[in-house]
Amino acid sequence: MSKDKPASINSEHVRILAQLLQETDLSEIEYETESLRIRVAKKTHVVTSSAAVASLPPPASAKTPDAPESPPDGTVIKAPLVGTVYRAPEPGAPPFINEGDTVKKGDTLLIIEAMKTMNPVRAPASGTITAILVTDGAPIEYGEQLVIMTP
């Protein structure tokens, strides 16, 4: 840029440069004399000099969390260990619980398989199952919400 006064734009210069840009297939040409500097570029983002500060990536997850936005009231039963959750004692068998069932303290709600061992998840108190938040055979993390029940 001119240090003293803004130089009048010489459109001929720009036109020549633009033509060169097409011919050479370059993305950018900068032409500078003592009094002026012209830069022509095909894509505007090429000449932006301030790089946007990269924002931190969100935490990755083994799968997309599908927890309800506002979980229903009640006691939330969370996974006591990482593993694969099963709703029935064996494939094809009826599930341990369905929504709306009443259970007694100590009843098995689900099974979590880890290292080929089956770990029953039991009801901490007697009550009614209001929501089952996991699907049969799904991998679950430690602390993931499994079941919601009300007394």
Next chain:
Amino acid sequence: MFEKILIANRGETALRIHRACREMGIHTVAVHSEADSDAMHVRLADESVCIGPPPAHASYLNIPAILTAAIMTHADAIHPGIGFLAENARFAEMVEEHNITFIGPSAEHIRLMGDKAQARSAAIKAGLNVIPGSEVLPHNDQQCRKIAKDIGYPVIIKASGGGGGKGMKIVHDDKTLKEMIPLARSEAEKFFKNPDIYLEKYLNPTRHLEVQILCDKHGNVVHLHERDCSMQRSHQKVIEETPSPALNQETREKLCAAAAQLAEKIGYVSLGTVEFLYSNGKFYFIEMNTRLQVEHTITEMTTGLDLVREQILIAAGKPFEKKQDDIIAYGHAIECRINAEDPQTFTPCPGTIDDYHAPGGLDVRVDSALYAGYTMPPWYDSLIAKLIVHGKTRNECLMRLRRALEEFVIDGIKSTIPLHQKIITQSDFIDATYHTAWLEQFLKDHEI
């Protein structure tokens, strides 16, 4: 080659491994405790699995949870990192039993070197010097005097069942030996319920030297030169440098050759570090670490090799491409371990990082999982950043280290940056005359 590696670690170590994996086009799985949901290693990994509550024994040391996470995510290898399960032979075995590759040595080698007595005899068998020492002392003054004389004064009396410095006595002559033996026996009985004691040569001052070795599955064994880790506090390394300013070329070559010889004799595979004490021109084997070391970074700076990448390639069965003569260490490198601790009292200071700015510029590297706004959980190691600088000469390296420490900003918590700034201006550090006991004495005499 592996498609997906599960990284069984956290913090800057997990990040270090993640970086090597990504550059190799390998997907990563982070495992984490509930306290680390926002940690950088979790944010950057391709997938993550929460494996347990905050205490390490229930999460990062929870073998079934980690293996389950690996199976669930179909990882074909596990990198144990540094600490946690890295030297757990049973874990290495279980990983392999599940047809997952353990990125590290065999369980057998982890076990061998994990047992001090076995490691010592393996070193002797391989022709290495060990610190001269005795069997359990007999109840006979004359025999004890003879044993002490054979080892050579000064000697140190140690409890067979002990550790941590308790019951140890340094003895310079026969007369004190006679007085101290009964005292040491009763202390050993009191602390460890075992009155057995033995003698070892007392080395002072000593430098702590170690040699990086690399062995593939095709019989290639090389060393990647030595590191000097003599700047220590409570047996914790504080600053490491390479090459060691204490060695001449002849001793350096002998030291490095000895380390490679041990690795070759035991048929070791993977990365490893052979540690020595160096005193009065002689070096003595003390132990071998069968894993990646925190200070591997300085070796990377001088050799230009990515050690984690090489470790992964070795685990995948690839031959190491270079021969010993192709491995040239260039210039000088120093690492400062920066901990979240009060630099005077060394009380850990977990908390929220208000502001974070890492130094940069030519030959400056920072390995850290910190970011502004991150809250450090109180459950784990206090190491928060490693500042590594390289220079053509040691002097250039020191000047660069000084300016890099000036640039480093970690606000919101206390860190040991002021301690490092103080150490590097001391003539004993500049002249490289420090030894393993130097820092503790310095801290007694100075305010940071």
